[in-house]
Amino acid sequence: MKKSALVTALAALTAALLGSGGLVSEAPRASAAAACTAADPDVYTPPATVPATPGTVLACRSVTLSQVPGSIAMSAWKVLYSSTDNQGRPAAVSGTLAVPSAPWTGAGPRPVVAFHPGTLGLGPQCAFSKQLAGAFQDEYEGDNVAALLKAGYAVAATDGPGYLDGRTHRYVAGTDSGHALLDIARAAPAVPGSGLSRQARVGLWGYSEGGAASLWAAQLAAGYAPELKVVGDASGGIPGDLRQVAAALDGGAFSGFLADAAVGIQAAYPALPLDSLLNDQGRQAVRTAKSVCLVGTVTALAGRSIKDLTTAGLTLDQLYRQRGSDGRTWGEVLDAQKLGVDLGTYKITFPVLQYRGALDEVIPTATEDAVRAAYCAAGVSTGWKIYPGDHLLADNQAVGDVVSWLGDRFAGKAARSDC
Template structure:
């Protein structure tokens, strides 16, 4: 996966995507720089509109014959404004033989780190740093599914990844499913079924996409969603992570929320060490972040030695930090299509975690599953994988693929609430 992207890319003219974000490409001739260029002052087009594409190879999947493209597309931020997101689309060359159009799995990776070099699409296309999701993508492709993998919002020039901001992640995940059908000369069709998948950060994104699908992307034929290792309540998760071995995830979440809500008090709260820590977080990928913030406590990074609970109470133009964290809490105001709930889910959901989970508090994973069951959503639950957080992602890959494959084929599932 460390090998470079093969082949030379043709460059768009100077009037390219960075300046005119609304012009759909006729061919996938964007340069690498075009894909990740800064967003224009005004982003035109509808959510999911393809803005630029570039055909690439994915070195980690050399045993699977496919076509793949990096994509730049329109998405929506937490305030409903149009923004730019990136990712990749991969389509197996072998014919789809199970009836209907080829389905697509819209996929959000687990935590990558905030540095621009950490974008999932960059790592899978050869600029490998330390990502671990390749085996999961390979399972989908070997099953014949297309994969539309988002980087999530904020991996373009001049921005920071909106780490753990639920609505933003869910929107980006649904939008890239739309984008996958627009690639010039591509074979994916609008009547193809869609599966939603992700683990850890990607698991939160997957369930937000599931909750938003009916209202945000009603034209997508979502057949099912699979989400594992889900940090369903950011307050519970941050409290557990602060000062521990995995405090880097809490650091990224704070910086990611500041990127999503820049008017909220943040930089002015930091002491010199905190200011340096924020800048470091914006440059590092996953393992670098975990090493940098090993044992870090937010109290030591703020001028007034603020605790996590005190930060939640701080108010700004968008509310308190606690209220903003609660906006990403999963399982709130959800229901079936016939209910009066804000978020309606009319397809089966698979949720899972490992027996040895050591990063995400198991009480929030369990509570998310319980909320889905209470709402009457068809939920299959597996808490028996014999792994800790990272290995459970791989241990469950076959079950996730089979679960989505059965949904694509229209097979019923009763759930086990």
């Protein structure tokens, strides 16, 4: 589904509903893939063992990105690469690398933008790499990728953790997502034929779920991937405080995103209880969430409340007090995903651009504003822009500004701080 069609569908649906810690690692070793000739299923098959070196290419295959508009000449690959989960264990992640065919004419090596898409849904068919290649047309950020390629930049787009066969996407799990984004930037030069340099300047970019992931990558970069030459991060529509976001979503038009978050966080922290708390309606909601993409998530799960899905009729606050087998509660785990906390440990050494829609109806603007305030208070150079649209529209409205802002960072220009 193209962005314009998706905007129309979601706008109509919304109107109808509302009216009725860091691990230091060396650079990756030589790619485990001698050539990009893997079969498509191999990219999504969890390997028996995953190398401990993040950014190792495990499998790759050449593809055509039919959902990137503009007839841009490029080389593109699906990739399976190694990353690290929130427990410091090796994990495999899938993604896409695209490199423009036109020679890079700027200073230094061709820059790389590590990109994390916004919410796509938990179904295995929803992976960004599958959608860009046209296997399922529900994606809405092909325009973002096209704009970067037209500017001459390579795009290393992670699917995010958990889109492999038999796994569950670790939706809004901060450390896992931040690692996955940094590690596809590490993997990009190791893809045979990419022509990319390990000395390339790297930009980070994401919106909504991707905005949280890219800010987590920014917070983790210095400790986890110090060899990467990250020069800036652009993050929009940020769900910076999952408790605050959950309160706004529960029982509303976009409560499907809350279902995704519960499933994704439990996949990342399996000691947390979930199935044992659910009634039959709740278990069906989980099955639905795991099988559909963005539009299906919104339409099939709208109006659901956590109290109607649990055997004890739990409120969100009661759910947060439920304790897992490792002793941590749901609330403690959600608090660990909060952005803008402990910035003395998570030191960001490059400029950040944050943005949101003035009419954001999905993410409470208070949590987006709070992340900006926390970064400013910590001395992070933070640009800030508010667009006139809602949550979905602001993503598209910002594309030109973000690409220009990243271009200035790649050119070594000083960034303006709006703190």
